[in-house]
Amino acid sequence: xxxxxxxxxxxxxxxxxxxxxxxxxxxxxxxxxxxxxxxxxxxxxxxxxxxxxxxxxxxxxxxxxxxxxxxxxxxxxxxxxxxxxxxxxxxxxxxxxxxxxxxxxxxxxxxxxxxxxxxxxxxxxxxxxxxxxxxxxxxxxxxxxxxxxxxxxxxxxxxxxxxxxxxxxxxxxxxxxxxxxxxxxxxxxxxxxxxxxxxxxxxxxxxxxxxxxxxxxxxxxxxxxxxxxxxxxxxxxxxxxxxxxxxxxxxxxxxxxxxxxxxx
Amino acid sequence: xxxxxxxxxxxxxxxxxxxxxxxxxxxxxxxxxxxxxxxxxxxxxxxxxxxxxxxxxxxxxxxxxxxxxxxxxxxxxxxxxxxxxxxxxxxxxxxxxxxxxxxxxxxxxxxxxxxxxxxxxxxxxxxxxxxxxxxxxxxxxxxxxxxxxxxxxxxxxxxxxxxxxxxxxxxxxxxxxxxxxxxxxxxxxxxxxxxxxxxxxxxxxxxxxxxxxxxxxxxxxxxxxxxxxxxxxxxxxxxxxxxxxxxxxxxxxxxxxxxxxxxxxxxxxxxxxxxxxxxxxxxxxxxxxxxxxxxxxxxxxxx
Ligand SMILES: Nc1ncnc2c1ncn2[C@@H]1O[C@H](COP(=O)(O)OP(=O)(O)O)[C@@H](O)[C@H]1O
Ligand SMILES: [Mg+2]
Numbered sequence: 001x002x003x004x005x006x007x008x009x010x011x012x013x014x015x016x017x018x019x020x021x022x023x024x025x026x027x028x029x030x031x032x033x034x035x036x037x038x039x040x041x042x043x044x045x046x047x048x049x050x051x052x053x054x055x056x057x058x059x060x061x062x063x064x065x066x067x068x069x070x071x072x073x074x075x076x077x078x079x080x081x082x083x084x085x086x087x088x089x090x091x092x093x094x095x096x097x098x099x100x101x102x103x104x105x106x107x108x109x110x111x112x113x114x115x116x117x118x119x120x121x122x123x124x125x126x127x128x129x130x131x132x133x134x135x136x137x138x139x140x141x142x143x144x145x146x147x148x149x150x151x152x153x154x155x156x157x158x159x160x161x162x163x164x165x166x167x168x169x170x171x172x173x174x175x176x177x178x179x180x181x182x183x184x185x186x187x188x189x190x191x192x193x194x195x196x197x198x199x200x201x202x203x204x205x206x207x208x209x210x211x212x213x214x215x216x217x218x219x220x221x222x223x224x225x226x227x228x229x230x231x232x233x234x235x236x237x238x239x240x241x242x243x244x245x246x247x248x249x250x251x252x253x254x255x256x257x258x259x260x261x262x263x264x
Numbered sequence: 265x266x267x268x269x270x271x272x273x274x275x276x277x278x279x280x281x282x283x284x285x286x287x288x289x290x291x292x293x294x295x296x297x298x299x300x301x302x303x304x305x306x307x308x309x310x311x312x313x314x315x316x317x318x319x320x321x322x323x324x325x326x327x328x329x330x331x332x333x334x335x336x337x338x339x340x341x342x343x344x345x346x347x348x349x350x351x352x353x354x355x356x357x358x359x360x361x362x363x364x365x366x367x368x369x370x371x372x373x374x375x376x377x378x379x380x381x382x383x384x385x386x387x388x389x390x391x392x393x394x395x396x397x398x399x400x401x402x403x404x405x406x407x408x409x410x411x412x413x414x415x416x417x418x419x420x421x422x423x424x425x426x427x428x429x430x431x432x433x434x435x436x437x438x439x440x441x442x443x444x445x446x447x448x449x450x451x452x453x454x455x456x457x458x459x460x461x462x463x464x465x466x467x468x469x470x471x472x473x474x475x476x477x478x479x480x481x482x483x484x485x486x487x488x489x490x491x492x493x494x495x496x497x498x499x500x501x502x503x504x505x506x507x508x509x510x511x512x513x514x515x516x517x518x519x520x521x522x523x524x525x526x527x528x529x530x531x532x533x534x535x536x537x538x539x540x541x542x543x544x545x546x547x548x549x550x551x552x553x554x555x556x557x558x559x560x561x562x563x564x565x566x567x
Binding site for chain 2: 075077078084091102108161
């Protein structure tokens with residue numbers, strides 16, 4: 001489980017460009033909790049994820065994952081525990097390497113490491129996993145990833161990030177750059193994988209309807225602070241309209257979407 | 265071309281193929297133009313020659329790649345820990361190596377290995393003058409290619425490959441890209457050092473300026489190899505580097521027989537590399553110009 005305590009981050013302190021981007025934020029995620037995160041442009045959603053993943057050190061506060069204080073653990077060491085997806089489908093894969101090579105690297109590198117040592121065994125396992133995506137990728141293990149479409153690459157990245165289940169999965173608008181149909185597919189796949197591995201997961205989305213429909217809890221950030229924490233009945237009873245009416249000003253996000261407008 | 269010239273070219277191609285392999289690792293895989301190469305080539309040659317003179321030719325071929333690897337490590341640390349731009353990091357190491365190479369060579373600017381025992385005199389005695397060196401060098405290349413190919417399939421090897429492709433992904437694979445860069449540059453310069461060590465014993469001569477232009481020469485070989493074997497799979501690319509180096513040596517031999525003087529060989533190499541690397545851009549410009557002319561013609565025809 002994840003504990004974030006009094007986490008703060010200011011960019012360019014002491015300069016005219018000073019920007020208080022995050023905090024103080026205190027947050028606890030239970031094991032297996034699937035949380036959606038919303039907020040306007042620049043609310044600090046990505047900054048929160050970057051801090052948890054260790055892209056920079058926070059100015060103050062602590063991060064604990066699975067009982068281990070990871071506040072000062074280097075980014076690449078945390079990566080063994082944390083799987084990440086970004087809006088940009090190009091970010092998570094090596095384009096000139098084949099799908100099999102990408103999957104192998106992810107598989108052999110994950111925290112506790114994959115246990116399949118034989119190449120043939122692994123290939124069969126990868127093919128079976130790819131088949132579940134329903135994108136016909138299982139027959140193209142030898143294809144360089146650079147030749148895949150954005151949606152295919154994002155689905156592959158999702159598979160790579162979870163091929164050995166991470167302790168925490170951070171999804172930062174990972175369907176935002178995809179066309180609506182592909183986005184729907186990748187979101188369904190996300191739900192399936194998170195449920196199957198009982199993953200602890202945080203997902204940023206700018207679609208409020210998706211945020212309320214997905215997972216078990218919804219958080220909202222405004223100016224780097226948590227202003228809403230919805231779960232249980234309060235969340236079940238919440239509608240997009242009510243939420244929008246209440247937070248009209250803070251959801252000043254021109255990409256915030258209403259239900260029925262298609263994109264995820 | 266006489267048989268002697270031909271087999272000589274193949275032998276040298278097998279040696280310089282190791283440099284092409286090195287550039288496959290640094291230039292293609294890591295995406296770093298590593299200029300350490302000019303220095304680490306001489307370093308390997310100097311170390312190998314000194315050990316030949318001390319009566320240990322085989323040891324020379326072990327020390328040469330180790331010395332090269334060390335040079336690669338220095339360049340990598342400059343890049344990753346001191347944030348020196350990759351090209352500059354290579355130039356700094358290469359410059360430092362000039363002095364170090366003189367030290368290695370006992371302060372002399374060249375070393376003669378005539379009438380001393382080398383690995384080549386040994387294989388000539390064993391297998392005969394004509395095939396001895398060829399068999400030895402082919403064996404070295406096969407072993408090196410195989411080991412390199414196997415390494416590039418391991419987790420670390422895949423991470424080295426991903427480093428040039430997408431460093432963020434390497435971090436996401438819980439591997440420090442600084443480490444994979446270091447491993448890659450160490451391997452590349454070890455290969456260069458080995459090539460230098462072999463060439464010193466092969467030519468029975470080495471000089472402190474002998475490595476100049478090695479990087480361009482290796483690039484020429486690499487690019488020719490890519491044209492011949494393609495870039496579709498790692499085994500092909502590894503073999504391509506060796507094949508490219510052999511073809512390149514044969515081209516040089518032809519150029520020499522067509523009365524290009526030896527002094528001009530590096531100019532020929534430079535032209536081959538410049539042409540090969542700029543070919544895609546030139547092709548694009550030509551296509552664009554054709555498209556424009558066609559559009560103008562069609563526009564004129566409609567009016
Ligand atoms: N690396 C950075 N350097 C400087 N400012 C940053 C950096 N990352 C984010 N910010 C700023 O912090 C604020 C929060 O950004 P971000 O977390 O990306 O918002 P969002 O909620 O849209 O993901 C923004 O004002 C942004 O400009
Ligand atoms: Mg963001």
